[in-house]
Amino acid sequence: MAVDKDFFRGPTLELCRRLLGAELVHGETAGLIVEVEAYIGPGDRAAHSYGGRRTRRTEVMFGPPGHAYVYISHGIHYCFNVVSGEEGNPEAILVRALQPTRGIEIMRKRRRRRDDRELTNGPGKLCQALGITIAHYGWDLTQPPFFIRPGRRPRDEDIACGPRIGIDSAGEARDYPWRFWIKDNPYVSR
DNA sequence: TGTCCGATTGGT
């Protein structure tokens, strides 16, 4: 059913590719992961854990991989990340978009949009659609009701990568090609 | 397409 703990081990950029096509499940709602971004620890100016910042917010990233890092964005939205990398290295992967697979009626109620693509094509949108909040901070993603299920991994030629979104004041890090998405998938953000 | 604003948290 859910992935094993080992699924989350290994380099963060490799886990990014492994997450594409996997299913993120919360309760009765779920979707295939179609877009992610890596935020890699102390050396990444765009990461909340840049320079080794260790606060109540970033604490979970210092723990073992496979847990949820949820934070509040601009005061009103939630963003969901998967903690990655070795324990002690504060790394995480932001899930930016999903393709709904289950509970789409629930998502429509929560989101109230005309176009179903607007349900989960952004990091704050997908949290609202799946009911993910700050209360899920630190949760273990190998256990129901909140977990990741392995799926069909896309072929490498069906995966695209490029610079991350919304971080234009991060110096060199701005151009790192650490955003990954499934080519031509209609649920990818932007 | 562009711009503006909400309303919270952490860092300087």
Next chain:
DNA sequence: CCAATCGGACAG
């Protein structure tokens, strides 16, 4: 103080 891993509304 102010920028931030964003989304929605509305002008044009």
